[in-house]
Amino acid sequence: MSTYSIKDLEQLSGIKAHTLRIWEQRYNLLSPKRTDTNIRYYDDADLKLILNVALLNDNGFKISKIASMEEGEIRTEVMKLTERSLTHDDQIHALTICMIEMDEERFDKILSSNILKLGFEQTMLNIIYPFMSKIGVLWQTGAINPAQEHFISNLVRQKLIVAIDGQVVNGGGKKFLLFLPEGELHEISLLFAAYLIKSMGHKVIYLGQSTPNDDLLSVYKLHRPDYLLTVITTSPSSEYAQDYVDALSERFQEAKILITGYQVIGQDLKLPANVQQLNYIRDIKVMLEELAEVTQEK
Secondary structure, three states: OOEEEEHHHOOOOOOOHHHHHHHHHOOOOOOOOOOOOOEEEHHHHHHHHHHHHHHHHHHHHHHHHHOOOHHHHHHHHHHHHHHHHHOOHHHHHHHHHHHHHOHHHHHHHHHHHHHHHHHHHHHHHHHHHHHHHHHHHHHOOOOOOHHHHHHHHHHHHHHHHHHHHOOOOOOOEEEEEEEEEOOOOHHHHHHHHHHHHHHHEEEEEEOOOOOHHHHOOOOHHOOOOEEEEEEEEOOHHHHHHHHHHHHHHOOOOOOEEEOOOOOOOOOOOOOOOOOOOOOOOOHHHHHHHHHHHHHHOO
């Protein structure tokens, strides 16, 4: 069982800690526990409740009404709401609840429903990717445990692999080599980049997680890609990111290198001439669209 501070509840639900304390005092909505040293904490049941409460409250339910409802009633209303709502924030809330409960069936149902309504790309851009970015930060700060993060990542990974395999590239276009640095295992952004690149008619050479430097060089020499793309989420750390980027630039001087990820965004890196930083996953889509325009002009 995980434990959470009131600050963790605030980060996960979007409800200010001050408001949570008022609800707790006025409506007995939460029942915090205390450690042996008298520090307040909350458990998984409290988190699931407050996520459901936040979702209902955002959709017009008064807090006094919610506080009078039984747990089963709250859950029923939340399920009704997420099945009919197209609001991205509502869907992200619902997926967060699935993560806490490790409810694979419910997660798959929500994801499949959104793909049907919005299409795969828009579901990824507007719901899954913001959701993954949110839980990635929460994982980094310890607000959620590794098991919850791995549970969701693997489910999303499965969807991405199926979507990528369903695409056929009939020659032409540019050649992209996608990889993660040694020690880097967070693959979702790289997989989605592969999906976007293939969807625009380009070829993808996918090396995936924790690619040894010598293997990367060997594949590069064999295929001579136009672009290298990597995502740095945890490894190397921001302390060594500049050295890593400089080494990539020097080793692959003839290629355009695209970098993104938690350890490079906002770090004020000095980028060599053949390195471009992508601050958001949407930047990949924009870059590909610009590339298509240049190709058409030629």
